[in-house]
Structure formats: C-alpha cells, structure tokens
Amino acid sequence: MQFEAPNPEVVALVAAxxxxxxxxxxxxxxxxxxxxxAGSGKTRVLTHRIAWLIAVENVSPHSILxxxxxxxxxxxxxxxxxxxxxVPVRTMWVGTFHGIAHRMLRLHWKEARLPQNFQILDADDxxxxxxRVLRSLDLPxxxxxxxxxxxxxxxQKEEGRRPEAMQDQGDYAQRQLARVYSxxxxxxxxxxxxxxxxxxxxxxxxxxxxxxxxAHYRNRFRHILVDEFQDTNTLQYAWLRVLAGxxxxxxxxxxxxxxxxxxxxxxxxxxMRLGHDFTGLEVIRLEQNYRSTGTILKAANGLISRNNGRLxxxxxxxxxxxxxxxxxxxxxxxxxxxxxxxxxxxHLDGRCRYVDLAILYRSNAQSRVLEESLIRNRIPYxxxxxxxxxxxxxxxxxxxxxxxxxxxxxxxxxxxxxxxPARGIGATTLERLRALAREQGTSLWKVAQGAGAxxxxxxxxLKQFLDLIDGLARDIQDEPLSxxxxxxxxxxxxREHYKKEKGEQAESRLENLxxxxxxxxxxxxxxxxxxxxxxxxxxxxxxxxxxxxxAGEGEDCVQLMTLHSAKGLEFPIxxxxxxxxxxxxxxxxxxxxxxxxxxxxCYVGITRARKQLYLSYAEVRRVHGVEQIxxxxxxxxxxxxxxxxxxxxxAGILRPTFSQPSRSYGSGGGYSPGSNYPSRxxxxxxxxxxxxxxxxxxxxxxxxxxxxRVRHAKFxxxxxxxxDGDGDRMRVEVRFREAGTKxxxxxxxxxxxx
DNA sequence: GCAGTCGTCATTTTT
DNA sequence: TGACGACTGC
Numbered sequence: 130m131q132f133e134a135p136n137p138e139v140v141a142l143v144a145a146x147x148x149x150x151x152x153x154x155x156x157x158x159x160x161x162x163x164x165x166x167a168g169s170g171k172t173r174v175l176t177h178r179i180a181w182l183i184a185v186e187n188v189s190p191h192s193i194l195x196x197x198x199x200x201x202x203x204x205x206x207x208x209x210x211x212x213x214x215x216v217p218v219r220t221m222w223v224g225t226f227h228g229i230a231h232r233m234l235r236l237h238w239k240e241a242r243l244p245q246n247f248q249i250l251d252a253d254d255x256x257x258x259x260x261r262v263l264r265s266l267d268l269p270x271x272x273x274x275x276x277x278x279x280x281x282x283x284x285q286k287e288e289g290r291r292p293e294a295m296q297d298q299g300d301y302a303q304r305q306l307a308r309v310y311s312x313x314x315x316x317x318x319x320x321x322x323x324x325x326x327x328x329x330x331x332x333x334x335x336x337x338x339x340x341x342x343x344a345h346y347r348n349r350f351r352h353i354l355v356d357e358f359q360d361t362n363t364l365q366y367a368w369l370r371v372l373a374g375x376x377x378x379x380x381x382x383x384x385x386x387x388x389x390x391x392x393x394x395x396x397x398x399x400x401m402r403l404g405h406d407f408t409g410l411e412v413i414r415l416e417q418n419y420r421s422t423g424t425i426l427k428a429a430n431g432l433i434s435r436n437n438g439r440l441x442x443x444x445x446x447x448x449x450x451x452x453x454x455x456x457x458x459x460x461x462x463x464x465x466x467x468x469x470x471x472x473x474x475x476h477l478d479g480r481c482r483y484v485d486l487a488i489l490y491r492s493n494a495q496s497r498v499l500e501e502s503l504i505r506n507r508i509p510y511x512x513x514x515x516x517x518x519x520x521x522x523x524x525x526x527x528x529x530x531x532x533x534x535x536x537x538x539x540x541x542x543x544x545x546x547x548x549x550p551a552r553g554i555g556a557t558t559l560e561r562l563r564a565l566a567r568e569q570g571t572s573l574w575k576v577a578q579g580a581g582a583x584x585x586x587x588x589x590x591l592k593q594f595l596d597l598i599d600g601l602a603r604d605i606q607d608e609p610l611s612x613x614x615x616x617x618x619x620x621x622x623x624r625e626h627y628k629k630e631k632g633e634q635a636e637s638r639l640e641n642l643x644x645x646x647x648x649x650x651x652x653x654x655x656x657x658x659x660x661x662x663x664x665x666x667x668x669x670x671x672x673x674x675x676x677x678x679x680a681g682e683g684e685d686c687v688q689l690m691t692l693h694s695a696k697g698l699e700f701p702i703x704x705x706x707x708x709x710x711x712x713x714x715x716x717x718x719x720x721x722x723x724x725x726x727x728x729x730x731c732y733v734g735i736t737r738a739r740k741q742l743y744l745s746y747a748e749v750r751r752v753h754g755v756e757q758i759x760x761x762x763x764x765x766x767x768x769x770x771x772x773x774x775x776x777x778x779x780a781g782i783l784r785p786t787f788s789q790p791s792r793s794y795g796s797g798g799g800y801s802p803g804s805n806y807p808s809r810x811x812x813x814x815x816x817x818x819x820x821x822x823x824x825x826x827x828x829x830x831x832x833x834x835x836x837x838r839v840r841h842a843k844f845x846x847x848x849x850x851x852x853d854g855d856g857d858r859m860r861v862e863v864r865f866r867e868a869g870t871k872x873x874x875x876x877x878x879x880x881x882x883x
Numbered sequence: 884g885c886a887g888t889c890g891t892c893a894t895t896t897t898t
Numbered sequence: 899t900g901a902c903g904a905c906t907g908c
Contacts, residue, residue: 197897198897198898199897199898200897200898201897202897225897225898226897226898227897227898228898249898251898252896252898270904325898326898328898329898357897360897389895390895390896390897392894392895392896393895393896393897395897491894491895492893492894492895493894493895494893494894494900497900514896551884555884672898673898674898675898691894691895691896692895693894693895693896693897694895694896694897696897697897712894713894715894715895716894717894717895718894718895730895751899752893752899753892753893753899753900754899754900755899884908885907885908886906886907886908887905887906887907887908888904888905888906888907889903889904889905889906890902890903890904890905891901891902891903891904892900892901892902892903893899893900893901
C-alpha cells in the first residue's frame, strides 16, 4: 500500500504487525481468506483490518458488517476497534450471526411476516415445544426422542428446508418427522415464536426474496468480515453470499484445523469453497504464533499433520523451545487427579496463580474426580459449563410472566406460567385447553378466554390467572424495566413459591430472582433497539445472551472445562487429562468416522498451552460404573516423541496387571514408545516384566496388586499406588477416596481387599 | 400435587 | 456409578 500520507494513526496501526498480519490488514478491498493459526493474532488482524478500512480506505463504519459466533467475541471486537480509532463506530454492525439476524427481523418484521413482538425460543424452550407437538400428534416420547426430533428440525432449517418444500418421500419415519416439523412450525407461527435456527433462516429468506431489502443491505454492507469462518453452517454461508452479492467484499478469518463443531452443522468445506464463490479470493496465512513455546507448537504441528485435506499451515514462534511436554501414566482416574493436583502445587510454589492453571477434558463426566481432588487439597476452582443465568428455572419462570404480558399468544410461556406456582390448574384442564387450541388453530390464551363453563371447577382459577396477567400487563406498562421485573416476581407469587421451597437450592433461587431484577435495572437497551419496547429488547437479550456460565469469573481459581469450551482461550499451564483411546478420541466419534475432528480437538487442546503442557491417561478408569482398561490415546503417539517426557514421580513402578474381569475399550492396542522415549521398565507389550525385586512387578509382596482397591478401618476405601521396603518394613502408598494419599506400614495397616 | 421409586442412559453445545 | 425423568401411590 502507499504510505504517502504518513498519518500517525495509520502508522501506529500497522507498526506492530508482522508481515503476514500487515498484508491482511492493508490488503486492497478485495476478498480475502485469512488462515489464522491458533495464537497467531486473529482478533488483532480482524480489528486492525476494520480500523484500516475506516481510517485509510475511508470506508464509512456504516458500510461495515462484522459477524462472529459468540457474544463474547462480538463485544471484544467492538471494544478493541473503538480503542484503536477515534471514530464513532456506532453505525457499524458488529454482532453474532443470530444477533444480526434478530436485528434484521425486528427491523423488517412485517416483511418477514412476523408479529412485531415475536419472542425467541432458546434450546430448552424449543425442546419443550417439540415435546408438546409430539404429544399432540400421538407420537410417543420413547419412540420419538424429543432430542432427536429437535435435532432433525434444526438440521432441516440449517439446510434451508421448509416443511412445505419437503417432498412426500422416504419411509414412514421420514414422513412422520416431516409431519412433526410441519406441526412444530405451525405452532411457532401461531404463537409468534422463533427458534435460533429460525432467526437465521428467516433472515436469509428475507434477504434472498425481498428485492428491496436485498438491495438495501447489499448497497449498505460493502465490507463483510467474518470471524471463525470454519464454523459457518450452510445457512450462514448462504446468507453471507446473499448479503455480499457481487459487490460486497468478504474478509473471512478462520482455521480449518480448529473446526470442532461439524456435529452442530458447521462445515469446514465452506473455507475450501470460498475461492469458487468469491472471485479473486486470496489466501493469507498467519503462522507465526505468539502464544506457545516451540515445543508445544511442534507437537501440535506434528499431530495435526496426520489429517487429510487440510488447507495447510505450520505454526512457528520466535521464542524458545520451552519445557518438554510431560506425560503421566496414572493407575486410575484418582491417581490421575492426584498427579494433576501435585503438579499444580509445585507450580503454585513459584510465581503462578490459580488462574494460570487449566484442566481440559473430553467429556464433562471427567470433572468430578478432579473436583474431589481439588477440594481435598483446598485449591479453588471453577468449572465452565452447566446452566447459565438466563437458563435457570426460576429465571425462566419469571421471564415467562413478562413474555405473556407482551405476547399473550406465546403458548410456551403460558404453559410455564399457568400453574407455577400452583393455582389449581391441573393437567386435565390444560389438556382440554390444548385440545381446544388445536381444534381452533389458536393459542392457549385465546382458548382460555372463551373456555367458560366447559372447564368446570378450574374455570375460576383460570379466570384468575388471565386477570393476573392482564392486570400485570396494565400496571407495569409504563414502569421502568426493573420495576416490571419486581412486580412480576411478586404478583405472580413466584417469590413466595420459592421461599417455601427448602434446601440450599432455594436460597440461590431467591438470590437469582433478585439478580434478575438487578439485571433488568442494569440493562441498557442497545442503540439499535431503539423503537423496540425495552421489555422486548430485554427478553430478546435474555434469549440471545444466556449470560455468564457461572458466577465468580475473574476470581483467582483453577479453570476446568471441556476441550470444546476451551477453544479461543489460553492458559500458561494446561493439563490435558484422559488421554485414552475410547475416551479421547471418543469411542462414539471413532465409530462415526470423525476421527479427524477428534484430532483437531486435540490440536485445539494442545495449542491452549502457553508455557507448559501436561498429558495424562489412566490405565484403568471407571466408566459408567465399570472398570475398564485403557490404552494411551493414539494422539499421544502421534505427537513426535522427542517433545514428550514421561514423568514418574516415584521410581520403579511398573504397570500393574489387573485380574478382575474388565472389558477393554478402544482398539488402539498397546502403546509402544518410540526409541526416543526415556526408557522405563515394564511399560510395553509384556505386561509382567520383572521388576527390581524377585517378586513380579505387579504384585505387592503380601498379596496385593498395584492398583488394587482396599479398605482401611479409619481412612475408608482407596487404591494401592505403590510400595517400598520389604518384609516387615514394607510400606504401601494408598490413595484414599476421602482421606487423601497415605503411606502405611503394610504389617500394621490391616487392609482389607475389595 | 408431591414425594418416593424405578428405569434408563451416559460426547462435545458458540446462539 | 450416578443423574435425571417418568411413573405411582397417597
């Protein structure tokens, strides 16, 4: 680019960029695909690109659309752009796919054939609705699992297929599914409800079919920037194409090696197709990594090179090699957790804080054992995942009342609110209402209004409920949002209801209700929501941004999460646990033939680590209550061995044999360390190589085996980890479930074999 | 309407 | 093994 006008702002904009980043940021206004490796400054390029367009290319922020997948990414992007340049960027559209789609639908609700106050269904709401539709069609839950049916509906929508466009073909099951889809969609339309996939589908159809709107947005959005492009699904991609038309300039950033959501409809192939659909597209690779040590990067490169059909990328760093990756073979999951905790302690002795430590695992079930160890050792931790604020029962209950005040035909909210708290409107009454509503093709609310004597005794109760909602709507309409919330919570009787509930959960429920009032008070209606009632804006916000994963963010504690939720994050020290065939790669994935995606998941995990990476696996693990023998993950073998060091804090321990019948999972076979491994006896195909003593490696002289489960009168149940000494002085180290790890004199401990 | 009981199920989850 | 949902009996 020409720098004839050395605007200091512009100079500063590119000064700190590396050549590849600079190329991307200063590229002429043409299509670009930026292949941004992990830790290569992806967000930086994206934000600087936008700043460049505005400050140098004189593009109006008004002409820019920047799309992300998460709210977090969107708000981070906006924040960083604003701090980069001193130009108001309020007119720029930055948001998630769903957020942007929602915004369009609010603006063009008429053209989209939606009621003005349409409500958004979150995943849970959608599931409930599907259940009701299944019931109304007399399809039993067990034959038609709601989860699967919901998945089917979302899949259809993601492929852009409407029920009416589906030909009557296929077998019985297919026809039934199509029937459910159709009925579900009808229900949504009648109730003014829009699920997540529908937001995208409607917005796509709106932009595709309405010439005026299409022209408007094509004319407006000259620059479309997309983050995490490898995660786009069919619909999102189609929408981007429609919006871009033949004049919009696309700037896509992504990493095919980090595509881990194909099971949710994401298609990496879009990255490969981009060159066909956007002529003149050039690819820029960001391969210099600013996050991890050379060792970690080489390990990641080595692993991912096993995948086929990659766009190709090799991460490198100017920094040093750093520490080798440590691999620990644990006896079982308890030993593995103990290893993690002990290593953590050794790091915490130095200048490392809790937040610098993360434990990553393939599936949520693995967290429990780790938690127990952390609690025992008084290490504060935080688990990502679980319910988010706006997904909590009590919060959804309260919101249902408010949704009813603004949208009476919202059956989902009606069903939720009508008998919570209990007001004598039971299943029978509801069933009658549903039947009537079905017959008349209208909402529960309307049916309830006219139901009258047909309902017998509950008529009065129902009437009271209707009056409650009407009265609530009337009395809060001019109030500020927080007052609305407060009034709804009080008058609905929800607070009383949850006050009566016992247990420690009850208290947190009440706190959450208060927190909801706070959230309403602190809610600032986004500028673009002008013209939308504050309540509708808030309700949409609640559905689209389900809130924090768990309280206590920013506190100094160890982070636990699945590999999927770790994407996009980084930690100085990472423990990647459960590296066993069957668990990771997961058996299901292997069966479904998605091994490459599992490998990418492993790649994501490895590249989260900045300074130090630990891998561990358990030789025996309890899975669904059954002890299973595991073999080290094939991915461990696929990391070039020169970067791995096996750690054994105790010398002379060998692999135990297990006499109890166990079914083996995974088919990866044994683990044969490459020649570069530091040798460690007894850890190969021969399961019972002799150790240093005369006894076999696996037997603790005295009748126990390493890894055996024992009970101690005082400490309870535990697992034998190791032993030393012999004869009368022989000691065993036992990891007790509750009491921690202890050395015991075998002669005195009176252990009982289990 | 609720508590207790039984049976079933067990990757991953940005919106 | 353990969590959750559906069912049953008062």
